[in-house]
Amino acid sequence: MxxxxxxxxxxxxxxxxxxxxxxxxxxxxxxxxxxxxxxxxxxxxxxxxxxxxxxxxxxxxxxxxxxxxxxxxxxxxxxxxxxxxxxxxxxxxxxxxxxxxxxxxxxxxxxxxxxxxxxxxxxxxxxxxxxxxxxxxxxxxxxxxxxxxxxxxxxxxxxxxxxxxxxxxxxxxxxTEPALATGVQRHPEPRLVVLGRVVPHKRVEHAVEVVARLADQHPDLRLRVVGDGWWTDEVRAHAVVLGVADRVDQLGHVDEETKHTELASAWVALAPSVKEGWGLCVVEAASHGTPTVAYRDAGGLSESIVDGHTGLLVDDLAAMTEAVGRLLTDDEARDELGREAVLHARHFxxxxxxxxxxxxxxxxxAGRAPTGGTDTVSPLAQGADLDVVGPPRP
Known part of the structure; x- marks a missing residue:
């Protein structure tokens, strides 16, 4: 054609x-x-x-x-x-x-x-x-x-x-591409990652807010922002206002190896966007066993994440902070989400x-009704094999 x-x-x-x-x-x-x-x-x-x-x-x-x-x-x-x-x-x-x-x-x-x-x-x-x-x-x-x-x-x-x-x-x-083998382990200190363009509707500031609200409980917590955009200076300024500029690393545009290294070493990924059609960043993180916390009403993010099994869906910033805080302290729940996230990612x-x-x-x-189209979802999203016990839903 x-x-x-x-x-x-x-x-x-x-x-x-x-x-x-x-x-x-x-x-x-x-x-x-x-x-x-x-x-x-x-x-x-x-x-x-x-x-x-x-x-x-x-x-x-x-x-x-x-x-x-x-x-x-x-x-x-x-x-x-x-x-x-x-x-x-x-x-x-x-x-x-x-x-x-x-x-x-x-x-x-x-x-x-x-x-x-x-x-x-x-x-x-x-x-x-x-x-x-x-x-x-x-x-x-x-x-x-x-x-x-x-x-x-x-x-x-x-x-x-x-x-x-x-x-x-x-x-x-x-x-999604097969996970790039990085050879890196999870960082020994708690790390959050946000992957994507830095523009207003991605609401990276919400991830900065999470770090600020959890700073006292997790003094070594860091946020890694992977991506660039015209809203970068505003995110940096927000981190300064909240007093966590020294905990927020804005990496800008990076090569594929660096991107996969950041995803593989992070403990939890955040997707605080207003709206996503699907959430490629979610599945890329999942391919490395990194679960994502996102907003329930943000379009396709409620589909790329199987709530309670490959990540967590929440309703507001307070719930996002609570969910992230819980995952940072519950290694078993976080690891279980990560294992299921890997299996989920392989279906796409x-x-x-x-x-x-x-x-x-x-x-x-050819002027025919379409015969293609996937509507492909993993067994988890279809409701099968849901015997995995993840953390309680927020």
Whole structure:
């Protein structure tokens, strides 16, 4: 198949994160299976306008908002000069590209999560209302009748609330790479880790708050923040205000070996984000036997974590602090969660993710109802083998 994949950014973008990892891994996997894949995304800095990576042609055009009309112009030009695509993937990151207005090829819409809670955090009140109106009212009408892909069942439920029929949404989870062998042991002193972009809606400040509230009980407790972003200085300032700047290490962007070393040596991972479509950071930590504590109402995090068995889900900051404090003092419970987390993580592979995408795109290109889609969950999440005794739920 000849496939166009429209995505807001790629992983070389300073603000690239889990959504970009998902898009690029799927694109590279499809290319490895013999498909002709072109990714259209935003230009940034000195990145070349055209690049070939992992068998994928990457075309960059436009900026933060300009990428949308610019990518549609390029899509039209490519179809005019090179021929029609068999299928086009339109990634809706808050708002879609509206690719169906620029092509007669079948269009599949990819949604990681609904941004209801994020609009007012990232934008001012007027822009937030406009953005949410576009996402919740305009997009479902504009994309009516198209096939959707969501990265979690929670996102599928949220799309249903916006009027997207669940039978038009196929769930294809994130995969995860096999855990990189680091050779490191758990750090002898208690360590927490946060992995991901440092932006407001990730709420890294909540992890800093946890450290401050547990400082007296755990004088050697440290927080390792793995990732970078434009909110880094604000997180640092918050740590200073709380008097724990000497306990918070902001590592910025790191290489893969360092990332896996941090995950493997941490005692507990935190995911205090407002919303995640899935929670790639959770499964990456799980692959090293590191359980995650996250918020119950944060979208796909309540799916990537099997509460009480591979990690803990809580309702607020006080409960997060209590749960982390309990895990830091209960070695047996923490280790049991870690063992189950490893088993859970093994059920999510990129190979399965790519094969599901291939089947779905082939069905769309042929004008058939989709036959792919994983809805893959581990036996723990399905309710089987739940005889594991973890710590009491918060």
């Amino acid at each position: 000849r496939i166009a994949f429209l995505n807001w950014r790629d992983s070389t973008h300073p603000e690239g994160g889990g959504a970009e990892k998902y898009a690029e891994t799927v694109c590279a996997g499809l290319a490895a299976l013999g498909h002709d894949v072109t990714m259209l995304c935003a230009q940034h800095g000195s990145a070349p306008a055209e690049e070939h990576r992992d068998g994928v042609r990457v075309l960059r055009q436009g900026g933060r908002l300009g990428v949308y009309p610019a990518s549609l112009r390029v899509l039209r030009r490519l179809e005019r000069t090179e021929g029609a695509f068999d299928v086009v993937v339109d990634t809706q990151n808050g708002i879609p590209f509206a690719a169906r207005t620029a092509t007669r090829s079948p269009v599949v819409v990819l949604v990681h999560h609904v941004h209801r809670e994020q609009w007012p955090i990232v934008f001012g009140p007027v822009s937030a209302r406009v953005g949410w109106a576009l996402e919740s009212r305009v997009a479902p009408l504009l994309l009516r009748g198209l096939q959707y892909v969501a990265v979690s069942g929670r996102t599928r439920d949220e799309l249903a609330d916006l009027g997207v029929p669940p039978d038009r949404v196929t769930v294809i989870h994130n995969g 592979t990129w190979e399965a993710t790519v094969r599901s995408w291939e089947a779905l795109l082939a069905a769309q290109a």
